[in-house]
Amino acid sequence: MILKNYLTSMKMLVIYLFLFLGSATFASAQEADTSIDDLVFTEMGSETDTAAVAPVKADSLKNIDSAKSAVDTTKNATATTAGVSSNTSEAEKTLWETFIAGLIGGFLAFLMPCIFPMVPLTISYFTNRAGSKSKGVGQALIYGLSIIVIYVAFGLLITVIFGSAGLNALSASGLFNFLFFVLLVIFAVSFFGAFEITLPSSIVNKIDSKADNSKGLGGIFFMAASLALVSFSCTGPIIGTLLVQASSKGELLAPAIGMFGFALALALPFTLSAIFPGFLSSMPKSGGWLNSVKVCLGFLELALALKFLSSADLAWHWEWFDREIFLVLWIVIFTLMGMYLLGKLKFAHDSDLKYVSVPRLFFAILSFSFAVYMVPGLWGAPVSVLSGLAPPMNTQDFILNAHGPAASSGSTDFPSKVKHSESLKAPVGFNVFFDLDEGMAYAKKVNKPVLLDFTGHTCVNCRRMEDLVWIDQEVARLIKEEYVLIQLYVDDRNIKMPAEKVHYSKILKRNTDDIGYWNLDFQATRYASNAQPLYVLAGQDLNPLVAPQGANFNAKEYADYLRSGIAAYKAK
Numbered sequence: 293m294i295l296k297n298y299l300t301s302m303k304m305l306v307i308y309l310f311l312f313l314g315s316a317t318f319a320s321a322q323e324a325d326t327s328i329d330d331l332v333f334t335e336m337g338s339e340t341d342t343a344a345v346a347p348v349k350a351d352s353l354k355n356i357d358s359a360k361s362a363v364d365t366t367k368n369a370t371a372t373t374a375g376v377s378s379n380t381s382e383a384e385k386t387l388w389e390t391f392i393a394g395l396i397g398g399f400l401a402f403l404m405p406c407i408f409p410m411v412p413l414t415i416s417y418f419t420n421r422a423g424s425k426s427k428g429v430g431q432a433l434i435y436g437l438s439i440i441v442i443y444v445a446f447g448l449l450i451t452v453i454f455g456s457a458g459l460n461a462l463s464a465s466g467l468f469n470f471l472f473f474v475l476l477v478i479f480a481v482s483f484f485g486a487f488e489i490t491l492p493s494s495i496v497n498k499i500d501s502k503a504d505n506s507k508g509l510g511g512i513f514f515m516a517a518s519l520a521l522v523s524f525s526c527t528g529p530i531i532g533t534l535l536v537q538a539s540s541k542g543e544l545l546a547p548a549i550g551m552f553g554f555a556l557a558l559a560l561p562f563t564l565s566a567i568f569p570g571f572l573s574s575m576p577k578s579g580g581w582l583n584s585v586k587v588c589l590g591f592l593e594l595a596l597a598l599k600f601l602s603s604a605d606l607a608w609h610w611e612w613f614d615r616e617i618f619l620v621l622w623i624v625i626f627t628l629m630g631m632y633l634l635g636k637l638k639f640a641h642d643s644d645l646k647y648v649s650v651p652r653l654f655f656a657i658l659s660f661s662f663a664v665y666m667v668p669g670l671w672g673a674p675v676s677v678l679s680g681l682a683p684p685m686n687t688q689d690f691i692l693n694a695h696g697p698a699a700s701s702g703s704t705d706f707p708s709k710v711k712h713s714e715s716l717k718a719p720v721g722f723n724v725f726f727d728l729d730e731g732m733a734y735a736k737k738v739n740k741p742v743l744l745d746f747t748g749h750t751c752v753n754c755r756r757m758e759d760l761v762w763i764d765q766e767v768a769r770l771i772k773e774e775y776v777l778i779q780l781y782v783d784d785r786n787i788k789m790p791a792e793k794v795h796y797s798k799i800l801k802r803n804t805d806d807i808g809y810w811n812l813d814f815q816a817t818r819y820a821s822n823a824q825p826l827y828v829l830a831g832q833d834l835n836p837l838v839a840p841q842g843a844n845f846n847a848k849e850y851a852d853y854l855r856s857g858i859a860a861y862k863a864k
Contacts, residue, residue, distance in 0.1 A: 390546045394553025397534045400589060401554065402561055404526030405582040410519065411565055431512055432566030436559030438516035440552065443531075447551030450535060464750050464783030464808070466607035469600040476597035479529030483590030485583075485640040489528045526586065529593060530554075583641045584633075591629040595622055602683045606749035609715055609786055614687040619669045622678075626666075630659035679759035680752035686717040707734075712787055712807070716779070719758045721768065724777050726807075728814070731778035736832050741861040743775040743854075744828040746815045748783040748808075753843040754825040764847035770854040775829070780811040782824060829857030837861050 401407060414435070482489050520527070534550045598621055605613035631637050633656035635645035648656075669675035672691030675682065685691070711727040718724035725731030735742045747754040761767055771777055787807040794805050797813040804810040816822050819840055828840040837860035844850045 387545060387549050390550045391553040394534055394550040394555075395557045397530045397550075398554040398557025400585070401523075401527045401530050402558055403582065403585045404523065404530075405586060406523035406526035407519070407558070408582055410523075411561060414515075414519075414562060429566050432563050434512045435516055436563040438513045439519065439559040439562075440555040441513075442517055442520055443551040443555035443558075444548055446531075447535070447548035450547040464607065464748060466604045466785075469603040469607065469750065473597050473600040473604065476529075476533060476593050476600065479532060480590045480593035480597065482529055483586050483593060485587070485642075489524065527558075530589070533593060533596065583639075583643070587632060587639055587642070588629060591625055591632070595625045598622065599681050603750045606683065606687075607783065607785070611687070613683065614689060615683045615685065616670055616689060618682050619666050619675070619678075622682075623663045623666050626659050626663040630656045630663065633659060674759055674763065676760055680756040684717070684755050685720045685759060688720075691720065705738075715787055716781060716784070718779070719762060722762070722772065722777060724779050726779055726781070728778060728780060728811075731776055732832065732834070735776040738776065740774065740776050741837060741857060742830050742832070742834075743771060743777050743857075744826075744830055744834075745777065745779045746811065746821075746824050746826040746828070747779050747781055748824050749781065750783060751824045756845065757825055757843050760845055761847050761850050764851070766851045767847055767854065770851060770858070774854070774858050780815070782808050782812040782815065784808040827853075829854070829860075831861055831864060 479489075481487070531551075531554065534554060535547055598618055602613055602618055605611070628637060633652055634648055638645075666675055666678070669678070669682070672685070672688055674685075706723050710725050711730050713726065716726045725734065731742060745754075762771065785806050785808055789805055789807060789810050793810065794803050796802070797804050797809065797817075799816045800809055800813055802809065804813050812822065815826060818834065819826065819828055819836070821840065823842055825843055826840055827842070829837045831837055837857045838853070841853060844853065
């Protein structure tokens with residue numbers, strides 16, 4: 293996406309880090325927003341598409357006052373530059389998150405039973421083969437570099453196969469999300485010890501023979517390749533989860549960046565052990581604790597899988613996997629993890645737990661506490677840690693106390709029913725249009741500026757903005773009283789566009805036959821952006837009043853942004 297993932301919420305990332313690395317700590321005491329590429333379409337560099345940024349397609353805005361349809365070239369140029377800058381910033385942030393997620397995944401993979409016991413053997417092999425410590429260190433460095441090259445090449449291969457547009461299409465696809473839900477469940481079951489995911493023995497044996505027969509740098513490289521293949525039963529689920537998260541962010545380089553972080557973390561212990569022998573002696577001995585780390589990762593894989601099931605539910609409009617069901621399952625999963633840490637659950641490959649160590653007890657408390665923390669969410673509490681991961685609040689069947697002031701459009705004549713409201717749901721407490729023409733007609737009627745919210749069902753940061761920022765009293769008041777809110781979903785494939793509004797998109801290279809493609813083409817051609825969320829404060833001519841911006845999780849700054857749009861509108 294880690295974790296545009298997985299790590300998507302920094303609070304959630306901290307909890308994952310504690311649970312993952314904590315599993316290793318307690319065990320050793322005893323015996324782990326929706327954009328297409330770099331958020332700027334490459335096609336927009338052409339003269340044709342650059343010229344297309346300013347005008348709006350005539351057939352797409354035919355119901356809007358024609359006298360105001362001409363675009364202010366200077367203003368649009370400023371908005372375009374701001375949009376590109378904002379997109380670049382969001383892309384860099386997303387890639388950093390992906391890199392950090394890769395690092396965490398790599399350190400966890402190092403603690404797997406397939407890799408951890410190999411460190412002393414590998415370092416001893418280099419030392420004996422080289423004949424001296426200095427040469428051994430040099431070969432260990434080459435070995436670590438080879439690991440990085442292999443995994444980064446694998447990440448680049450994913451990019452080449454799918455491409456930037458393909459990654460974005462996958463991240464927004466209900467089928468993609470459902471298949472990866474199934475895949476992560478399989479990974480979790482594998483970590484629980486039901487079976488092992490292994491590569492064909494013929495491939496592994498061939499690489500092993502290459503490592504034995506080759507000399508020099510070639511032999512070291514094949515040793516690294518052999519490690520990658522032999523340890524696949526342990527690292528495969530972690531790599532798969534990382535690539536799923538990276539691909540779902542829609543960033544062109546995300547898979548390669550994620551694999552770089554993963555490989556760097558995996559290679560560092562081997563290299564450090566060769567350079568600093570004391571590091572090797574300070575490492576805990578292998579034992580049954582390694583399997584405990586593996587099982588804990590299985591619980592986390594299972595919890596993460598539900599996020600993809602939720603995305604599929606939203607994309608396909610099933611409307612059954614709502615927020616309560618998601619929270620109940622997460623509560624059960626983390627309760628069971630706490631019971632496992634206390635030795636109340638035992639899997640096939642677990643060693644006997646004679647006593648509960650202090651570190652293990654503390655991480656069991658952390659798991660139980662997180663489960664209890666989620667309980668109020670069953671009655672509508674925000675559970676901000678899960679913002680962007682859990683289904684949106686508008687899927688909740690029962691909310692004890694709705695957040696923020698009651699829904700108000702600032703006018704009593706807001707339509708009782710708007711287009712597409714049978715399929716698309718407004719954030720709790722807000723009146724929303726989902727059709728651009730309908731929303732603009734209403735804005736013209738009440739003489740208000742519009743807040744164009746380019747969003748998506750699978751957009752994590754979109755949900756986080758709604759859950760964390762829009763519930764702020766002042767932000768909610770400004771949106772409800774001062775703007776006409778229009779949410780334009782860019783990944784909805786179920787709502788088809790009328791034949792007279794379908795046109796060929798030069799950027800998407802396809803017809804805009806559904807509302808998602810139509811909105812995405814409109815966002816790209818009009819505002820030079822394909823990142824979600826994108827908030828455009830516009831007048832009734834759809835020209836930006838101020839530079840559009842993406843997600844901003846500081847409620848005060850976002851309120852100031854909304855006020856700047858109001859001031860610009862009144863100054864016109």
